[in-house]
Amino acid sequence: MSNTSLPPHAQDNASMLLAALRIASAVRKLTERGLSVISANLQCTDRPTIHIRTSARCQQLIDSGDAVYYSFGHDTYFGKYRQGQFALEGCRIVWTEFGH
Template sequence: MKKNQLISNSINAVNKAVNILSNEELTVIGFYHDSLSKPTIEIEHHPKCNKYIDAGQATYYRHEGYHRFGQFELNGCRIIWRECDISRLH
């Protein structure tokens, strides 16, 4: 597949994912993509993210300082967020 087509397909996937996230009242704060990986969309942390974790639809993939980072897949895109991990404050 030509790189232009790959990028075009990724842009379409991001657009659809952003629309779905908007309908879920989740706020997109950025996205990035390279030709080697899935498009990644960053959202603001929202209480729904905790529900996705509890339901097994999302997972935490990194802890850094007092923050933890979660992710799930949507429409072929990686959706990520950062949240304060208050359990590490004690």
């Protein structure tokens, strides 16, 4: 049965369930890679976002080309920052580094 034949609330719930399953799979893989998850956001069910704690592994992902920095800025309280990201299991994995 395709999602288009489902009532609107069931379509929404199916999208949410799929996003939750993507997050669960990504969290398992992040755990295996030694990365700590801080939060997950299901607001965009097509590509959920998972925030991870910054670690030396993040720099290794940048150095290997498996991740990129996509945002740079200055925060009033924390000073300079940059944000990195990579894709995993249909999710966007992001982190923030301060002081760079």
